Amino acid sequence: MLRLQRVEPAAALHADRATYPDRLIFHTPEWLAFVAESRHAEPVLATVRDGSATVGHFTGLLTRHYGLRVLGSPMAGWTTSYLGFNLLPGVSRREALRALPGFAFGELGCAHLEVRDRGATEADVAGLGLRWDAAPTAVIDLSPDEDALFGAMASACRRNVRKAAKSGVIIEEADPDPVFADEFYDQLRDVFAKQNLVPTYSVERVRSLIRHLGPAGRITLLRARDADGRCIATAVLPWYHRTMYFWGGASYREHQHLRPNEALIWHALRAAKARGVTEFDFVGGNSYKAKYGTTEVAVPWARQSRWPLVAHLRNAAQRGFALKQRATARLTLTHP
Template sequence: MCVENFIETEVIDITNYYDYITYPDLFLHSSWLKAIEEGLGFKSIGLLTKFEEIPVCLSIFLTAQKAGAFRLAGAPLPGCFTPHLEPVWLKEVDDTFKVKIIEMQNRFLIKDGFSYIERRFRDDLLVKKIGNKKGYEIKFPETFILEIKDDLDTMWKTMEGRSRNMVRKAEKKGVKLVKGEGNVSEIEMFYEMLKIVFAKSNSLPPHPLSLYKSIVKNLMPENRVLILSSVLNDEVIAMGFFIYDDSEIHFLSGASLPEAYKTGANNFIQWNVIKFAVNHGLKLYDLGGKGIPSIDKFKASFGGKSHKYGKIVWRSKKALIAEKIYRNILSFKSKLKV
């Protein structure tokens, strides 16, 4: 008997997602998906897979069209502040069956004309079982995860000594913490500061202002956005942008002026995020992706441990060629700047 003969996948509309998802995590929440759609112009679709007519798995993808001819589907797509979009398993099934369903959903998208498919998982276990087959590119991007304990003293001791010293320095220098309200002028001020940071490397912020505004618009009414500023002598010298739900908080983006490095203003913000997590009974803090040694060292100083996500990518032949050409153009432009 061929199991695949009893598996069917269909597209469902966003209005029907939550008939199947009772307790969505932060990145599957309707307000987050709406924020991404409005901020980046993506669309979302749901793939519902049934086995013998019983719903087994719901995967939500963000979709976009590039260069007119290329349709992209990602759970999630790159560039949307979303580290993972887990499939929702509606029935208990073993990992072998999960891999089969994921592959069948991907084939469904390929048949529907998608040139690029990306999936990112909360951990690396299932991706290891999928393996590098059927033209998939397998990666394991890393982040820092800080487990939140229920008392501040424990969290303070979890931090490295140099980070605690910088928090003390900020307090001694008179740095004050201000919790943002999410108004437009505040978001625009943050983005201007962010542009100053990226200008040092002759680049622009990778995420548009519209995305930040959309996140605040959609999540702030549900108390899922935290904006913290370090203020010295009535001047904002550092800002941090975070999102959270009832169990975890994620660092999205941060920016600071040169004065912040001298006063410990960035450490001060991070310590106050940890305090916020403790006071709200959250279980973990994701400090964001690894990749830049100096920033990695800063994040590690708060006691976070390295954690691997799982990522698989499939590209059509045309998409592979187009991506190679695009990367060559970027490399050429980069050389011209030198």
């Protein structure tokens, strides 16, 4: 039977975690520092024990909602795709997930937990008392050569990449600095305004991400310029080990006819290959991503509450956030 034991962060601990083949950028100290800062959360690291042997690690963060302690691994709204476990080959993810509620509700004293583990399947979470959603993501295997990757795109997508080039759109890699964050966020506001919404996070979230990941060389920032040199689109792409992630992309509506978004993604795929990355994760399963030749992967997002009332509070908070966002958008768009 597996059990979790909380441990203090240390250089040796992080070094051991970095040897696991299922490690992700979201398990790194830099990413945890970003989430801790932007969400005012406390990182929680634990070893997964099988008797006296360490067979894995767990990563999460503690936060408070309605005065109650919550363990997120991650929580929705943290702009963090997955956390969960790092496990040695052959160690059961289902058994690790089975041990998690006892750790969260017992040792940590939490009222609610959520976990999205990239290596977990629906079979791993079914029947454990966890409520879960499939939460699919769209990925691209970068093992094929560039010609094969380009050929796997929909024909309209390939035409748009070529149109961007013919229109003079240039893609450049930007320095990790606040200037880029401001450009990206201004374009993001325009994207949300198209739907009469406002962004779900502030520009400081973007600055924090760049500030923490930039010095470690774990983020690629792309800027699309038109023929006159104006920045018309941007993309934020954290990467580590075998995967690059599409954390965010934005563009001005008035320049979308130049197709800078398709040009950004095509550049990102080639940049990922050049860095030795073997997978591109779009972080979500929206249908528009299929044109890039993606494969859909189901990654369960599971949750459990210690008391039924907490589950109702969690759902009410989600509905309240959506209403608040729309109300804020109406005020912002009416009185900019």
